[in-house]
Amino acid sequence: MKIIVCVKQVPGTNEVKIDPLTNTIIRENVPAIINPFDTYAIEEAVRIKERSGAFIYGISMGIPAAQEMLKEAISLGIDKGILMTDRKFAGADTLATAYALSKGIEKIGEYDLIICGRQATDGDTAQVGPSLARTLNIAYATDISRIIEINNNKMHCLKITDDGYEEILIKLPALITVVKEINMPRLPSIKSMKTAKKSIIEIVDFQYVEAEENRTGLKGSPTQVRKTFVPVHKVNNILIEGTVEEKADKLSEILLSLRMEVK
Amino acid sequence: MDKTFNKMYAEYLRDESRQIGSAESIIFPNTEAEIIFSVKEMSLKNIPITTQGARTGLAASAVPHEGHIINLSKMNKVTGARYDKKEDRFFLTVQPGVLLSELRKYIANKSFIVTDWDDKSVDALKHMEKGQWFYSTDPTESSASIGGIASCNASGAKSYRYGSARDHISGLRLVLADGDVLALKRGQYIASDNRFSLITEGGREIKGKLPKYRMPDVKKNTSGYYNMPDMDMIDLFIGSDGTLGIISEIELELSKTLDVNWGITIFMPDEDRALDLVRALRQEVKIDNISLNLNPSAIEFFSHNALNMLREQQKTAEFSNIQELKDSYHTAVYVEVESDSNDKVWGEVEKLGEVINALGGNEDETWVAYNLVNLEKLHDFRHACPECVNLKIDEIKKSDDRITKLGTDMSVPDNKLKDVMKMYNEGIRENNLNAVIFGHIGNNHLHVNIIPGNMDEYEKGKELFLVWAEKVAAMGGAVSAEHGVGKLKVPFLKKMYKEEEINEMRKIKKIFDPAQILNRGTIFEFVEGDQ
Numbered sequence: 188m189k190i191i192v193c194v195k196q197v198p199g200t201n202e203v204k205i206d207p208l209t210n211t212i213i214r215e216n217v218p219a220i221i222n223p224f225d226t227y228a229i230e231e232a233v234r235i236k237e238r239s240g241a242f243i244y245g246i247s248m249g250i251p252a253a254q255e256m257l258k259e260a261i262s263l264g265i266d267k268g269i270l271m272t273d274r275k276f277a278g279a280d281t282l283a284t285a286y287a288l289s290k291g292i293e294k295i296g297e298y299d300l301i302i303c304g305r306q307a308t309d310g311d312t313a314q315v316g317p318s319l320a321r322t323l324n325i326a327y328a329t330d331i332s333r334i335i336e337i338n339n340n341k342m343h344c345l346k347i348t349d350d351g352y353e354e355i356l357i358k359l360p361a362l363i364t365v366v367k368e369i370n371m372p373r374l375p376s377i378k379s380m381k382t383a384k385k386s387i388i389e390i391v392d393f394q395y396v397e398a399e400e401n402r403t404g405l406k407g408s409p410t411q412v413r414k415t416f417v418p419v420h421k422v423n424n425i426l427i428e429g430t431v432e433e434k435a436d437k438l439s440e441i442l443l444s445l446r447m448e449v450k
Numbered sequence: 451m452d453k454t455f456n457k458m459y460a461e462y463l464r465d466e467s468r469q470i471g472s473a474e475s476i477i478f479p480n481t482e483a484e485i486i487f488s489v490k491e492m493s494l495k496n497i498p499i500t501t502q503g504a505r506t507g508l509a510a511s512a513v514p515h516e517g518h519i520i521n522l523s524k525m526n527k528v529t530g531a532r533y534d535k536k537e538d539r540f541f542l543t544v545q546p547g548v549l550l551s552e553l554r555k556y557i558a559n560k561s562f563i564v565t566d567w568d569d570k571s572v573d574a575l576k577h578m579e580k581g582q583w584f585y586s587t588d589p590t591e592s593s594a595s596i597g598g599i600a601s602c603n604a605s606g607a608k609s610y611r612y613g614s615a616r617d618h619i620s621g622l623r624l625v626l627a628d629g630d631v632l633a634l635k636r637g638q639y640i641a642s643d644n645r646f647s648l649i650t651e652g653g654r655e656i657k658g659k660l661p662k663y664r665m666p667d668v669k670k671n672t673s674g675y676y677n678m679p680d681m682d683m684i685d686l687f688i689g690s691d692g693t694l695g696i697i698s699e700i701e702l703e704l705s706k707t708l709d710v711n712w713g714i715t716i717f718m719p720d721e722d723r724a725l726d727l728v729r730a731l732r733q734e735v736k737i738d739n740i741s742l743n744l745n746p747s748a749i750e751f752f753s754h755n756a757l758n759m760l761r762e763q764q765k766t767a768e769f770s771n772i773q774e775l776k777d778s779y780h781t782a783v784y785v786e787v788e789s790d791s792n793d794k795v796w797g798e799v800e801k802l803g804e805v806i807n808a809l810g811g812n813e814d815e816t817w818v819a820y821n822l823v824n825l826e827k828l829h830d831f832r833h834a835c836p837e838c839v840n841l842k843i844d845e846i847k848k849s850d851d852r853i854t855k856l857g858t859d860m861s862v863p864d865n866k867l868k869d870v871m872k873m874y875n876e877g878i879r880e881n882n883l884n885a886v887i888f889g890h891i892g893n894n895h896l897h898v899n900i901i902p903g904n905m906d907e908y909e910k911g912k913e914l915f916l917v918w919a920e921k922v923a924a925m926g927g928a929v930s931a932e933h934g935v936g937k938l939k940v941p942f943l944k945k946m947y948k949e950e951e952i953n954e955m956r957k958i959k960k961i962f963d964p965a966q967i968l969n970r971g972t973i974f975e976f977v978e979g980d981q
Contacts, residue, residue: 199822371774374818374827374828375818377802377813377814378814378816380818381803381813
């Protein structure tokens, strides 16, 4: 079985800070890490490998320094890291990113399963996974919380939804995005880090993947970020005082004024 | 009246030791002047006073023994800063009620409320901007108050590298039992020929002789009054459990933050080899001729039973987010390393892998965290241990509310590490008790937590602690390493020091507090009429 895991480098913090003047993410003094959601994707691929054998590729589009992140992915159990790096890929939105990744994946050749994290902690769009599947013209399922079985080119899994779970049977090759509930990502060991440090990451560029220039990078990105902001949650507290009866009366008054039904 | 008070202020009659005391009155002063006013009033009426910070102590220092409570939680301001340009050292002046968590936040954000600060302090802050600083004393309970930390000379995991609270306190103001104030700066009052002389703000000279007892030769100790020939007299008051005066202000020294932080949890196939690993990390032994120089800031331990307890709790939702423990993981050692370079640390970690293998372990059975996100996971794992114990105790309490937490806080010299572990294991086995061991093994300071299933086991555990206290004292160890003696460990201290030595401590107390009104029954029993 061949599995491809897509990974992204993000600022290594649980609390992303936005520069109020430029509306961009402050990346200074914040070391880059693997997008935490992608670590669940890596872990799930490694678990499939441990259960029934697989070869795992990790692929990323990013700056040359992202090699370190792919080495980290190797320390977590993937077998080979591929970094797509080229100025022509830079400034890509989710559409151009999905297109570029699809070109890189086509170069890998045949595969059975692509696993992506549900979203990245910096952009939070959750678009690249589905968009990539569409570009590759394969089946996909998002928000997978459990892989039950892989058999005869079919994968049986659970998708988490707002109301519960959906059972999904998906034909391979397919792409899934995974949620936190799926597993507990392991940490690297000294031994696996030694292996990773010695590994070589394959670097591929624009020319190698034979991409179209008007579909990659800034040129291929129809999305324009006009403004970003942190939503403000305004909560007004009202303290209701008095006897129980008085409080109940006041509360129903307030609720009625909010046009809610009081029975 | 009395009953109403105890009902209204019930939470102020206890602390984290879960002991419950009694009192007749309480005050929450906002200023030193208010402390003085209250102390003078109580002193005139000869009413005993118990001082409280955040009541997170585990030795019942803050549990009142009748009388009056002075609760310092409202004195929670950072009041100034000082920068020593020549030595590039940075200090903060804080009131005793500031919480550790608050202090950490102020320092991390470099943001203070400076409206009441003098110009010099505001100016000193500019020097803080240049680097990253932190306060190194790190007891697990971050809701502890700085006053409490100073009073019991708290330490925490990183004390392996940074020492205890004492090492970072450079100034104290204390309200004495008569309402006079004693201000001490480190280096200001040094004892000589075993004598000391201090001048209060009221102009009174306090003279005295240092006791003759010797403190144990351990890295962590907060068992009774600090005593060393030619000591700095500020050290007498740090760790004195509020028995000599009420701390109204503390000057703390901050440390410089190093950018690179690693945490490594190492699973060894048995306890003996885990202890060998600890000795190798401390550079006491060389394994396979590998010179390991990791320079950890913390070395922690998890016994086999502790890991089993975590395995069990992992199945519950509350602890489902801690790392998965493989069946082969027997005993764990956790090291934390701070440095200015990732490459330097990695070089040592590679060697650590070789040492683990040479000791019969497996370098693959390790968890390595080298970014803050993953480091937090290892911290969560470490904190899960005491949390699990508390949960279990709370559960048992439902069947018998007399049962409280039974945790040791003893430390021994380096060469007694294996002896003390043997003592703990044998004691637990012989008494057929359920216990988990974890804590600061780098300083031979382990917390043995007995989880009693019933009152009988609870009593057995308590007796065992006394036996251990005696044996630890005989090994040259300390019966309290970081929690303080408080009221709970008064019997333990008697195992460590002879009666005449404890009487020497009483004498010291009476120099500062002749009527013994401050924190009665703490460190040693109050003897009626003994004034």
